Amino acid sequence: MKKKSKPEKKPSLDDARNRLGGRTADEQPAPPGIGPGSIVQVAANDGTKHVAVVVFANATEIHVLIDGTKLRRVPPESVELNEGATPSALSKIAADAHVFARLAEGQPVRYADDAGGLLGGKLVEKCRYGALIVRDDGAVVAVGFRKLWPAANAAAS
Numbered sequence: 001m002k003k004k005s006k007p008e009k010k011p012s013l014d015d016a017r018n019r020l021g022g023r024t025a026d027e028q029p030a031p032p033g034i035g036p037g038s039i040v041q042v043a044a045n046d047g048t049k050h051v052a053v054v055v056f057a058n059a060t061e062i063h064v065l066i067d068g069t070k071l072r073r074v075p076p077e078s079v080e081l082n083e084g085a086t087p088s089a090l091s092k093i094a095a096d097a098h099v100f101a102r103l104a105e106g107q108p109v110r111y112a113d114d115a116g117g118l119l120g121g122k123l124v125e126k127c128r129y130g131a132l133i134v135r136d137d138g139a140v141v142a143v144g145f146r147k148l149w150p151a152a153n154a155a156a157s
Contacts, residue, residue, distance in 0.1 A: 013132065016142035021056065021063070021128025030057030031076045037098030039082045039090060040064060042074055051082050053093045055145065056128040063128060068093055071129075093146070100130075100145035108151035109133060111143045120151055 017023060034040065038054040042064055052064035052072070061073050068089050086094075103109060109123050111133060121133040121141070130144040 013140060016132060016140075017125070017127055020130040020132075020142055020144070024056070024126050024128055029059060030062065031059070033081060034062060034076065034079060036101035037094045037096075039086050039094050040079045041082050041084075042066065042072065043078050051084070051086060051090060053090050053097055054079075055093075055097050065090075065093060096146045099150070100148055103131070103148065103150060110149050110151050111141075112147040113141075123148075 034054060035057050036054055038057075040052055040054055040062075041049040042052050043049055050066045052066040053068075054062055055065050055071070056063040057076075059076070062076055062079050063071060063073050064079070065071055103123055103126065105123055105126055107123050108120065109131075110118055110120055113119055119135065121135045123131045124134050124140070125132040130142060131148060133141050133143050133148075135141060
């Protein structure tokens with residue numbers, strides 16, 4: 001007799017929300033001058049400094065992306081604005097983080113799907129590293145901040 005395999009669990013909204021860093025509502029503001037899209041230096045445990053991009057910040061923690069791949073949560077006192085040169089890859093991430101920071105729940109948005117297409121929807125829940133979007137067909141999708149922009153018609157409102 002063959003063993004029945006368990007049906008694959010469909011991802012839940014909670015799973016998607018957790019992958020995107022959790023909801024950001026009711027957060028205490030970040031230190032002045034440090035916010036999503038800021039290019040900063042972060043001190044490592046060995047005293048070296050890394051240039052990074054802030055992707056999320058509040059009063060108690062700052063989430064930075066180092067080398068475009070390593071996400072770190074650090075206290076605000078370990079971060080300072082970068083005064084030196086910025087690698088172009090980090091500048092692109094910073095621009096995406098800055099655009100994402102300006103998006104608001106309820107706003108029409110455009111996003112890139114996994115096949116490279118550009119689709120529309122409505123931002124229903126903003127998370128630290130992306131958002132939950134309701135597509136035009138009613139399905140909810142999780143989209144990372146680098147693949148999310150305001151819809152063209154949202155710019156006029």
